Amino acid sequence: MPLINFAAREINYKIVYYGCALCGKTTNVQYIYRKIRPEARGKLISIATEEERTLYFDFLSLSLGTVKGMQTRFHIYTVPGQPQYNASRKLVLQGVDGVVFVVDSQISRLDDNVESYLNLWENVLEQGDDLRQMPLVLQMNKRDLPEIFSVADLNDLLNHTGSPVVEASALTGTGVFETLKTICKLVIARTTAS
Amino acid sequence: MVLGQAQMRLVNHVLQELREAAGVRLIALVSTSGQPITACSEQEPADLQSLASLTAGSFAATRQLARILDEREFTLLFHEGKHVSLHVAQVTPKVLMVMAFGSETQLGKVRLYASRATAALAELLSVPYQTDEDPAVDETYKVEAAKAIEELFENQE
Numbered sequence: 001m002p003l004i005n006f007a008a009r010e011i012n013y014k015i016v017y018y019g020c021a022l023c024g025k026t027t028n029v030q031y032i033y034r035k036i037r038p039e040a041r042g043k044l045i046s047i048a049t050e051e052e053r054t055l056y057f058d059f060l061s062l063s064l065g066t067v068k069g070m071q072t073r074f075h076i077y078t079v080p081g082q083p084q085y086n087a088s089r090k091l092v093l094q095g096v097d098g099v100v101f102v103v104d105s106q107i108s109r110l111d112d113n114v115e116s117y118l119n120l121w122e123n124v125l126e127q128g129d130d131l132r133q134m135p136l137v138l139q140m141n142k143r144d145l146p147e148i149f150s151v152a153d154l155n156d157l158l159n160h161t162g163s164p165v166v167e168a169s170a171l172t173g174t175g176v177f178e179t180l181k182t183i184c185k186l187v188i189a190r191t192t193a194s
Numbered sequence: 195m196v197l198g199q200a201q202m203r204l205v206n207h208v209l210q211e212l213r214e215a216a217g218v219r220l221i222a223l224v225s226t227s228g229q230p231i232t233a234c235s236e237q238e239p240a241d242l243q244s245l246a247s248l249t250a251g252s253f254a255a256t257r258q259l260a261r262i263l264d265e266r267e268f269t270l271l272f273h274e275g276k277h278v279s280l281h282v283a284q285v286t287p288k289v290l291m292v293m294a295f296g297s298e299t300q301l302g303k304v305r306l307y308a309s310r311a312t313a314a315l316a317e318l319l320s321v322p323y324q325t326d327e328d329p330a331v332d333e334t335y336k337v338e339a340a341k342a343i344e345e346l347f348e349n350q351e
Contacts, residue, residue, distance in 0.1 A: 003195050003229040004331065007202030011331065012229040040346060042243045047251070056251060061243035064342045068335040072342070075228060075247065091254040095227020177347045184343050192336040
């Protein structure tokens with residue numbers, strides 16, 4: 001459920017980019033930050049290690065402007081992908097309205113994708129939500145690299161919810177905004193339905 | 195979380211009185227999931243969105259630290275700076291109060307007034323939202339938002 005403030009005429013939605021280490025979550029958010037109209041975005045906040053690996057989260061606020069008299073914003077977060085940072089992932093997931101699960105398409109990363117996907121299910125369940133009821137988009141990332149799984153194979157393995165799938169190369173920007181558009185529309189549709 | 199106009203008028207009134215009594219520069223209410231709720235300050239707050247996400251993150255990490263130390267919870271977080279200090283207190287399970295202040299006031303005073311205001315705010319924020327207002331998020335909102343999303347993200351790739 002987003003935060004709806006009738007006094008300030010504001011609605012804020014929280015979207016979390018999830019996935020295994022080095023799958024491209026931060027790259028997605030950095031690309032969005034670079035390409036979106038500056039007046040529509042806030043600062044890009046990154047809590048990262050000295051090696052620029054996400055330690056806690058990245059955060060970017062995007063303003064959709066006023067919709068039906070309500071200032072509408074999307075708060076975009078990433079989680080740290082490394083397995084040992086699960087406590088941080090749980091904290092970032094609190095109050096989430098929609099999830100983008102970023103899949104690293106490389107054959108060598110299959111186990112990491114599966115582990116991260118199961119971890120997402122577990123953490124969402126633990127906070128009393130159900131991933132089947134939650135807006136979710138799967139982004140098949142790194143489609144430009146050699147030695148990758150087909151989208152159909154990845155879909156069979158990781159899309160147990162029949163969620164929308166977007167092919168992407170976050171480094172070049174392909175599919176980045178398509179993913180964002182899809183999840184934004186899903187979270188709004190879900191709020192309207194409820 | 196849904197906050198009504200009448201409810202927020204009362205909340206903002208409490209924050210205004212607290213700011214004057216405690217002599218702080220900024221008071222903001224933020225959700226524990228990192229969303230800004232409202233703010234009351236001398237000047238326009240610099241970046242409320244970032245303040246909210248970082249405060250919530252910092253508070254959540256502190257709560258986990260409490261659990262590791264077998265403490266039920268830390269309900270207070272304090273950062274002391276050379277020019278500005280930050281005091282964060284939990285108001286309800288889903289709402290935090292952030293106060294920024296300088297050398298013009300004292301920590302003891304801030305803590306005293308903050309603890310009194312926290313009780314009043316908790317009561318105001320615990321009132322369930324009454325649906326006497328325009329249902330803003332309806333089918334029209336959905337259609338208009340979808341259009342705005344297309345416009346915002348078009349030609350970006």
